[in-house]
Amino acid sequence: xxxxxxxxxxxxxxxxxxxxxxxxxxxxxxxxxxxxxxxxxxxxxxxxxxxxxxxxxxxxxxxxxxxxxxxxxxxxxxxxxxxxxxxxxxxxxxxxxxxxxxxxxxxxxxxxxxxxx
Amino acid sequence: xxxxxxxxxxxxxxxxxxxxxxxxxxxxxxxxxxxxxxxxxxxxxxxxxxxxxxxxxxxxxxxxxxxxxxxxxxxxxxxxxxxxxxxxxxxxxxxxxxxxxxxxxxxxxxx
Numbered sequence: 235x236x237x238x239x240x241x242x243x244x245x246x247x248x249x250x251x252x253x254x255x256x257x258x259x260x261x262x263x264x265x266x267x268x269x270x271x272x273x274x275x276x277x278x279x280x281x282x283x284x285x286x287x288x289x290x291x292x293x294x295x296x297x298x299x300x301x302x303x304x305x306x307x308x309x310x311x312x313x314x315x316x317x318x319x320x321x322x323x324x325x326x327x328x329x330x331x332x333x334x335x336x337x338x339x340x341x342x343x344x345x346x347x348x349x350x351x
Numbered sequence: 352x353x354x355x356x357x358x359x360x361x362x363x364x365x366x367x368x369x370x371x372x373x374x375x376x377x378x379x380x381x382x383x384x385x386x387x388x389x390x391x392x393x394x395x396x397x398x399x400x401x402x403x404x405x406x407x408x409x410x411x412x413x414x415x416x417x418x419x420x421x422x423x424x425x426x427x428x429x430x431x432x433x434x435x436x437x438x439x440x441x442x443x444x445x446x447x448x449x450x451x452x453x454x455x456x457x458x459x460x461x462x
Contacts, residue, residue: 268449277438277454278394327393331448340384340450342393 236262238330240343247318247350255313255346257328263308264330268340269301272325284311318350353377355453357439362459363429371424371456373439381444385413385424388436388455397424397437426458434460 237260247253257267265286270278282303283291290303302314311330315322325347329340354376363369375383382401386394398406400415400422412425424437436457440450 266448270452278452280449280451283449325391329450339396339399342386342395345391345393347391 236260236330236332236341238264238328238341238343240326240328240346242346243344244347245349247348249319249350250317252314252316253318253348255315255326255328255348257311257313257330257343259309259330259332259341262330262332264311264332265308267305267311267328267330269303269311269313270327270329272327272345278327281313315348318348320350323348323350353441353443353451355439355441355451357437357453357456359454360457360459362461365429365431365460365462367429368425368427369429369458371426371437371439371458373422373424373453375420375422375439375441375453377420377441377443377451379444380417381442383413383415383422384440384442384450385411385422386438386440386452388438390436394438429460431460431462434458 239258241256267284269281271281272278280293281296284303284305286305286308292298305311325345327345329342357373384399385397387397388394398413400413405414410427415422436455438455439453
């Protein structure tokens with residue numbers, strides 16, 4: 235099946251710094267990727283929808299200037315958490331769809347655990 | 352808007368059958384998904400329903416009734432490794448192609 239990778243798998247950073255998380259579709263092209271955030275014992279919350287070559291669409295309440303998303307190619311989307319604070323500590327998961335009108339399955343990456351100290 | 356409800360926790364014993372229910376309200380509907388998630392890991396796909404009826408895949412089955420806004424995931428011959436969180440997710444056509452997740456049901460299987 236289709237594989238999505240994320241890098242890094244975990245990261246610890248100091249408050250005020252920025253962290254970049256990469257999401258790659260390894261064996262398929264993904265015109266659309268999604269970024270989710272999951273706090274402990276809670277479900278996945280959609281942060282934004284990332285379309286290749288265009289600006290991301292952010293969900294209500296998600297600051298687009300704080301969570302920068304770039305989808306420069308059909309196999310790579312990045313999420314940059316800028317000026318991170320401890321409350322940004324969370325599990326960040328990306329997912330990708332293989333095609334627009336084909337399989338409806340979304341493939342999830344393994345997630346990135348961010349800890350801000 | 353969207354609203355997806357499922358029980359918070361369920362318990363069962365090895366070898367038993369368990370049914371996890373999910374009700375949803377969405378502006379549009381373009382498919383319902385079930386995912387399994389072990390602690391600290393990403394969700395893994397279990398099933399997809401877009402038409403009414405039952406989809407069977409091994410020990411797991413999923414049912415959908417669009418008129419009732421209702422789905423269930425049926426797990427048979429439970430094993431200890433089935434202890435996990437089970438997430439019901441809906442694709443709301445008016446929300447683009449993103450999946451909207453329920454809060455998940457934590458299933459604990461005991462021997």
